Amino acid sequence: DGGITQSPKYLFRKEGQNVTLSCEQNLNHDAMYWYRQDPGQGLRLIYYSQIVNDFQKGDIAEGYSVSREKKESFPLTVTSAQKNPTAFYLCASSNSGTALEQYFGPGTRLTVT
Amino acid sequence: AQSVAQPEDQVNVAEGNPLTVKCTYSVSGNPYLFWYVQYPNRGLQFLLKYITGDNLVKGSYGFEAEFNKSQTSFHLKKPSALVSDSALYFCAVRDRIYNQGGKLIFGQGTELSVKP
Numbered sequence: 554d555g556g557i558t559q560s561p562k563y564l565f566r567k568e569g570q571n572v573t574l575s576c577e578q579n580l581n582h583d584a585m586y587w588y589r590q591d592p593g594q595g596l597r598l599i600y601y602s603q604i605v606n607d608f609q610k611g612d613i614a615e616g617y618s619v620s621r622e623k624k625e626s627f628p629l630t631v632t633s634a635q636k637n638p639t640a641f642y643l644c645a646s647s648n649s650g651t652a653l654e655q656y657f658g659p660g661t662r663l664t665v666t
Numbered sequence: 667a668q669s670v671a672q673p674e675d676q677v678n679v680a681e682g683n684p685l686t687v688k689c690t691y692s693v694s695g696n697p698y699l700f701w702y703v704q705y706p707n708r709g710l711q712f713l714l715k716y717i718t719g720d721n722l723v724k725g726s727y728g729f730e731a732e733f734n735k736s737q738t739s740f741h742l743k744k745p746s747a748l749v750s751d752s753a754l755y756f757c758a759v760r761d762r763i764y765n766q767g768g769k770l771i772f773g774q775g776t777e778l779s780v781k782p
Contacts, residue, residue: 601768657710
């Protein structure tokens, strides 16, 4: 899982509550990404950031928010507006040059009831 | 639209036999291509990538993949499967021109099961 940490590994929340997932990397990578994984659907991009203090929406950004105040940190908040938040969330990072692979954290499994 | 297809949800192989996990893509121009592996409740691990040059790419753990431009395919192969290869495998592509911050487009994954 490289130098990327995600915490916590498992997270349980009640419906209607916001929750923040942590992602930290010590690889000195410029770019960071958040993906959502659901069974049989592969990974879908939620948000990405290529540089500090800048981020872009991915394919399924509705109901999520992010910040990028530090190069090594890219927290994801799952808001109460996200209609189906239960999923496995993966954070990744990469160098800003082209063609370079992304390195993934171990993931956070969020269950909302 | 850009897309990646892994036509098999599951591949079953006997230990010691060769394995192939299929991937086809639809991306404008010449893409960058990647394979990742995921073990249960873990993040994805990078296996190999195709950037340019030799169509046969060698990666981690004895895996290799062959880029076929005419068939828009990037199949993952291994000459002799191990039980420990059992995992979920993802193919991913990245548009070489329309970069979108390095966005990867993933296939839906193929579950590889290697039996002793």
